[in-house]
Amino acid sequence: MDSLIVAAGRALAVGDALGALDRIALRDDPPALALRGIAMAQLGDYPRARELLRRAARGFGAREALARARCVVAEAEVALAMRDLGGSPKLLADAAAALETRNDRANAMQARLIAVRRQLLLGRLDEAAASLAGLDASGLPPSLAAVAELATAELALRSLRTAVARAALARAFEAARRARVPALIAEVAEAQAALERCAARTIHAGHEQPLRLDQVEALLASDALVVDACRRGLRVGDHWQSLARRPVLFALLCALAEGWPGDVERNALIARVFRTRHPDETHRARLRVEIGRLRASVAPMAAIEATARGFELVAREGRTVAVLMPPIDGDQASLLALLGDGAAWSTSALALALGDSQRTVQRALVELEAAAQVRSIGHARAQRWLAPPLVGFTTILLLPAALPPE
Amino acid sequence: MSSNDNATRQIPTRAAEIVREYGPFDGAERIHGVTHDGQRVWAATEANVLAFDPDSGEVVRTLDCAAHAGTAFDGTHLYQIAEARIDKIDPATGAVVASIPAPGNGGDSGLTWAEGSLWVGQYRDRKIHRIDPATGAVLRTIESNRFVTGVTWVDGELWHATWDGDDNELRRIDPDNGEVLERLELPHGIGVSGLESDGADLFYCGGGSSGKVRAVRRPKSATR
Numbered sequence: 001m002d003s004l005i006v007a008a009g010r011a012l013a014v015g016d017a018l019g020a021l022d023r024i025a026l027r028d029d030p031p032a033l034a035l036r037g038i039a040m041a042q043l044g045d046y047p048r049a050r051e052l053l054r055r056a057a058r059g060f061g062a063r064e065a066l067a068r069a070r071c072v073v074a075e076a077e078v079a080l081a082m083r084d085l086g087g088s089p090k091l092l093a094d095a096a097a098a099l100e101t102r103n104d105r106a107n108a109m110q111a112r113l114i115a116v117r118r119q120l121l122l123g124r125l126d127e128a129a130a131s132l133a134g135l136d137a138s139g140l141p142p143s144l145a146a147v148a149e150l151a152t153a154e155l156a157l158r159s160l161r162t163a164v165a166r167a168a169l170a171r172a173f174e175a176a177r178r179a180r181v182p183a184l185i186a187e188v189a190e191a192q193a194a195l196e197r198c199a200a201r202t203i204h205a206g207h208e209q210p211l212r213l214d215q216v217e218a219l220l221a222s223d224a225l226v227v228d229a230c231r232r233g234l235r236v237g238d239h240w241q242s243l244a245r246r247p248v249l250f251a252l253l254c255a256l257a258e259g260w261p262g263d264v265e266r267n268a269l270i271a272r273v274f275r276t277r278h279p280d281e282t283h284r285a286r287l288r289v290e291i292g293r294l295r296a297s298v299a300p301m302a303a304i305e306a307t308a309r310g311f312e313l314v315a316r317e318g319r320t321v322a323v324l325m326p327p328i329d330g331d332q333a334s335l336l337a338l339l340g341d342g343a344a345w346s347t348s349a350l351a352l353a354l355g356d357s358q359r360t361v362q363r364a365l366v367e368l369e370a371a372a373q374v375r376s377i378g379h380a381r382a383q384r385w386l387a388p389p390l391v392g393f394t395t396i397l398l399l400p401a402a403l404p405p406e
Numbered sequence: 407m408s409s410n411d412n413a414t415r416q417i418p419t420r421a422a423e424i425v426r427e428y429g430p431f432d433g434a435e436r437i438h439g440v441t442h443d444g445q446r447v448w449a450a451t452e453a454n455v456l457a458f459d460p461d462s463g464e465v466v467r468t469l470d471c472a473a474h475a476g477t478a479f480d481g482t483h484l485y486q487i488a489e490a491r492i493d494k495i496d497p498a499t500g501a502v503v504a505s506i507p508a509p510g511n512g513g514d515s516g517l518t519w520a521e522g523s524l525w526v527g528q529y530r531d532r533k534i535h536r537i538d539p540a541t542g543a544v545l546r547t548i549e550s551n552r553f554v555t556g557v558t559w560v561d562g563e564l565w566h567a568t569w570d571g572d573d574n575e576l577r578r579i580d581p582d583n584g585e586v587l588e589r590l591e592l593p594h595g596i597g598v599s600g601l602e603s604d605g606a607d608l609f610y611c612g613g614g615s616s617g618k619v620r621a622v623r624r625p626k627s628a629t630r
Contacts, residue, residue: 001569001599001614002529003475003487004512006438010452010474023489023512029530063571102572102595 005031008039017042030059034071041074046082047382050075066102069095073111080114083345083384085122085352089115109135109144116151120158122353128155146175146184153191162214166195200230203258203323210327219322225302225315227257228324230333236301236319248273249294256304256313260321263312332364332373339374344384422576422590423623425608428463430617431456437612437619439477439487439517440556440600443497447610448484449619450477450600455486455495460604460621469500476517476556476600478524485524485539487514492524492542506542509535516566516601520559527554527566534566548584552577556601556612560624567598567611574598576609576622590625 001009004023011019017039024032037052057071072095079087096111112135119128132155137148149172156165169192176184198210202219211219220226220235227234232250233242243250251273256264270279270287291311295304302321303314315321326333338353339345347365351358365385368374376385429437434451441448446457446466450473457467472488479485483503484495490512494504508514509526516527516534523545526535534548534557548564556567564581568574574597578588592598600612609622 001438001475002510002513002515003438003508004490006436006452006474007472007489007512027513029513031530061571063573065571 001031005035008032008035012038012042015042030056030064030067030071033059034067034074037071037078038074041078041081046078049078050082053078065098066104069098069102069111070104070107073099073107073114076111076114076118080118080121081343083121083343083349085118085349089118105139106141106144109137109140109148113144113147113151117147120151120154121349123158123355125155125158141179142175143179143181143184146172146179146181146188149175150188150191157191157194157213160213160217160220162195162217165213166192169195198327200327201325203325204320205261206258208325211324216324219324224320224322225257226322226324227253229254230324230326234298234301236315239301241298241301243297246293246297248290249297252290252294253298253313254323256311257321257323260313263307263310265310269310332368335361335364335368336373339385344377344386346384350385417586417589419589419591420625422592424593424620425623426460426621427613428458428460428619428621429613431458431465435617436599436615437617438473438475438599438614440610440612440619441477441479441484441518441602442604442610443479444605447602447604447619448477448479448497449612450475450486455484455500457497458619460610467497469495469497471495471500471502475515476527477602478517478519480519480539485517485519487517487526490514492517492526494539506537506539509537509542509544515599516554516556518556518558518602525557525559525564527557529553529555534564548579548581550577550579550584555597555599558601558603558609560603560605565601565603565609567601569597569599569614576601576611588625590622592622596620 008020008023012035020035020039024035033052033056037049037056040052041049053071053075057068060068072091076087076092092111092115096108099108099111112131116128116131119131132152135148137145149168153165153168153172156168169188172188176188195213197212199213200211200216202209202211223237225234225236232244233240234253243253252269255269255272266284266287267279270283271277274283274286276283291304301316305312305314313321334354335350338350347358347362351361354361365374369376374385376383378384431451434454434456437449437451439450447460448455448457452473455469455471455473455477456465458465471486471493473486474489475487477484477486484497486493486495487508490508491505492508493502496503510528510531513528513531514526515529518525523536524539526537528535530553532550532552532554534550534554536545537543538545550566552568553570554566555569558565563578565576565578567576572595574592576590576598577586579586597614598611599614602610603624604610607624609624611620611622613620
């Protein structure tokens with residue numbers, strides 16, 4: 001390294017991005033480009049940061065594999081902050097391997113953690129769990145240990161293991177405190193607060209009640225038949241039946257479950273499912289058909305019986321019935337939950353994370369924008385979507401692949 | 407240097423013998439420059455220049471001054487590269503008594519004193535400049551074909567260190583044309599940031615982010 005690179009790196013390490021740029025703003029050699037990229041990232045100009053880091057990585061010679069790998073990792077982290085999830089996992093894995101063989105454990109770990117956070121954002125929980133299990137965080141700087149524990153906590157929360165999450169967050173807090181990084185301490189505190197907030201609502205025998213995450217966990221572990229409106233399906237213990245692609249059947253099931261233990265009138269079902277207040281014979285015929293389909297779908301877990309005025313849901317083996325609702329209403333709850341992390345998402349990243357087509361997501365976003373619930377920045381390929389965080393609600397359950405496994 | 411790649415094959419090459427390692431030192435994560443004042447070894451550690459006793463390894467002096475690259479000693483004063491300048495420092499007090507611009511404008515890495523001049527290694531430009539210590543004016547320039555970190559003179563031999571990937575070396579070059587005369591290969595993965603001879607059988611080598619200073623035995627060369 002040369003003198004100004006060392007001086008600029010020293011400024012960056014204490015968060016003085018402008019001081020670093022002062023020293024190297026006019027230099028185009030690869031180490032200077034890399035530091036300029038990191039400075040721009042610290043200043044929040046992510047597109048410029050990526051461009052500089054890419055140029056730096058290209059500029060390093062064949063002998064400078066270590067420096068090049070570090071640039072790849074830095075660029076991947078900037079991409080993550082931009083919520084650009086389309087990058088190549090192979091490139092990052094190769095960089096991590098290159099860093100490991102050269103004993104740069106901290107940066108290798110950083111690369112692995114970026115890969116895990118990317119998998120978590122994409123809802124690939126199995127992959128994230130496998131990656132996390134392979135990491136050895138011992139002897140790492142406390143800031144990296146905190147990030148690793150946060151990822152562990154996030155994974156546990158999204159698979160609804162709140163005790164595991166609580167323990168990981170306690171360790172994350174301890175590590176963040178030792179690292180003395182205010183942003184990290186705040187992030188851990190925020191995650192801990194999420195455990196105490198309303199994560200969902202339940203409707204049980206006509207009564208609505210807010211639930212914390214651990215209460216949701218307890219409800220799902222109980223022996224009740226749970227109609228899950230977050231994930232659109234029903235479950236008893238470990239048995240899960242998804243109705244995510246059968247919206248009419250799911251709406252019917254929800255209405256019946258909300259009416260449990262009583263029955264629900266035909267016209268009420270028609271009004272809810274077919275959205276009409278003036279039912280005629282064709283509606284009643286359609287209702288019979290849909291009830292027949294629903295009956296077949298849920299047969300292993302529940303029966304649907306006709307009554308004098310309508311239908312009623314009867315769980316097998318005398319179980320009770322509960323409905324689990326998102327903490328907020330609306331079809332776009334999942335989308336809002338993703339955007340609720342406060343970062344700027346591209347349409348393609350949202351579509352990837354939700355498992356929907358880009359068109360579907362785009363339509364939903366346009367509706368939400370009209371309702372002033374989301375806003376966008378940039379145009380065309382650079383367009384990014386933002387929503388205010390869902391303060392007061394933890395959105396873990398609405399994130400894709402949260403639970404249960406399908 | 408033009409014919410260097412072909413010439414490399416005939417150059418006497420051996421493995422560097424690391425005699426002793428010092429550090430890492432408290433509060434010093436990286437070493438950027440090294441010099442020797444006849445008794446103590448001085449090392450540039452970004453925020454300080456510290457001196458340690460090479461026999462005991464104990465730190466005996468710490469000067470509070472910016473130290474981002476090479477260090478040199480002219481018999482009275484220390485010279486230290488910081489930012490894009492070279493500071494002349496009174497080793498008794500740590501006070502900067504003069505500053506001159508560094509020839510590489512901040513791209514400077516190694517520094518040594520010899521023949522009444524300062525010699526400055528310019529890292530990625532693969533150059534060594536001889537400069538006037540009073541004004542900073544470049545008197546002449548020698549070109550190498552590897553990134554130059556440390557530079558030192560001993561018994562009329564000009565040595566420089568390389569840090570250019572995983573396989574690095576100390577090399578003796580012809581001060582007239584830059585031709586490589588002798589190479590000492592360092593173990594894989596070890597680089598040198600800062601180089602100084604003790605005037606006898608040892609080179610002290612800064613170990614960059616390892617925070618170490620390594621003593622390497624100087625070979626008995628054919629010319630001596």
